[in-house]
Amino acid sequence: MPLVLGIETSCDETAAAVVDGDFHVISSVVESSIDQHRAFGGVVPELAGRAHVTTIGPVIRRTLKEAGLDQHYPSIDGIAVTSGPGLIGSLLVGLSAAKALALAWDVPFVAVNHLEGHLFAPLLEQPDLEWPILTLLVSGGHSLIVLQRSLGQHEVLGETIDDAAGEAYDKIARWLGLGYPGGPEIDRLAQTGTAGALKLPVSMTGSDLDLSFSGLKTAVVRATQKHTEVDLADVAASFQAAVCEQLLRKLRAAMQAHEVKGVALAGGVAANSLLRSGVTQLASEFAVVSHLPTMAMCTDNAAMIAAAGLYRLASSGPSGLDLSANPNWQLADVS
């Protein structure tokens, strides 16, 4: 049974994991430098890069230990590492560590697209899932609707034309004076608010499957400027409802256009309670299976990178040691 070590450092999480050839997670460790970024209301690239250098070694050691593997010569068959998209200074730390370990252990290494990694996350919890699957991938950096015909065969059906969903949450949270990251803050506050209290537009960007959040952001800012006595919980609930309505309407349109066996959520925003219940409802309406990964698999982790790496090593072969990071690597360009 092959074992792959995955390494992920594309943003503020420093992560490593060992996954076997049947997509079983043997060990998975995630550390985050988020506390250092809170005061700035967003991830500061230089601080993230510095944190990765300090954290990556201990994270890999813990991962190997928890997998019961030798620290110096573990019986690892390959190393998978995120090489994009992400923050260049952060990506380079993981990539450097992966190459150095590949050289030290004389094993192949493979560069993995971070977004493709997210698409592999549901597989780690439901190894018997059936294709094709429609995935809504929403995080602080990305918002896409992807059709997966089979393992590793994906097509981007729609994508945000401006902000990512998580980015919109962060911006609104900052505007309302809430903490960072904005997703959990707004989700929590929304529980006590009334969704219809604020009239907000649900941006539909025409008939295609693309997404857009900047108009909604502007509408929230305008509405709260006009009515200063407005209740924050109502704003949070109204904003959250508008975001989810757009995402679910687009997902529904995608499901009408493509016959699938399952619908999946991925990315950090997939932790959102309203979105999760909406996708569950949609799945039962279309009589397909819903794949809602656990929190640990929604947010950035290295098990999903190892899983995608297993597939990429087998299908495309290893990467060269001269490979560089690609901070703007599009999912559509993965082959």
Place this chain on the structure above:
Amino acid sequence: MNLLAIETATQACCVGVRTSSGVEIARVVDENRQHTETLTVGMAALIREAGLRTREIDRIVVDRGPGLFTGLRVGIATANAFAQGVGCGMVGVTSLEMLAYGAHEAGVRGTLVSAVDGRRGDVFVQTFELAESVEAIGPPGVATPQDVAAQWSRSGVALTFTGDGVERYRRDFDSVANAGIYTQLVPSMHAALWLGEQASPQMTIEPLYLREADAVANFATRERPQ
């Protein structure tokens, strides 16, 4: 002892190896900030050329800065992971001391100031006294090349400047009448290997940035509304 040395704190990427049988090879594998693309490839080639296998490396020596932040992280992340992988010890040397030892090796004596390009109009500097051995006179610091030049002009002390910071701001350093320049763009790998052999090994090495992240600096000094 078989040593492997890595340098990525400057524009260049260098690798050096010295074996217990006395073979020493050092090479500039890139001159244009392609650290990520060239470092591990260069390490693999040099280890092979020296007739070694990776697990025969006993110690890895790495330039921990000051210098290019991204380059430093590539070098140190690589060195730390490689050492973890093969289970060897590590030694961190500074770019400024590598330059001082490099100049000493070339016969430079007396007061020497190492200057590494710090970007944003700054240089990382440290003063050394080169006699029979090399001795640091003060801690490493950050300054503008204009301030460094003015300070040494005023002092009247005869000295030598070296490092890529001197080349970058050649006009400022040339203006110091009492100073000569020893041209040395890349910190000496021979010096790194020698220093690495003398020191006692550590488990991991941390970068020496000498300057906090811009966002932190701006955040700390920005004007806050009353």
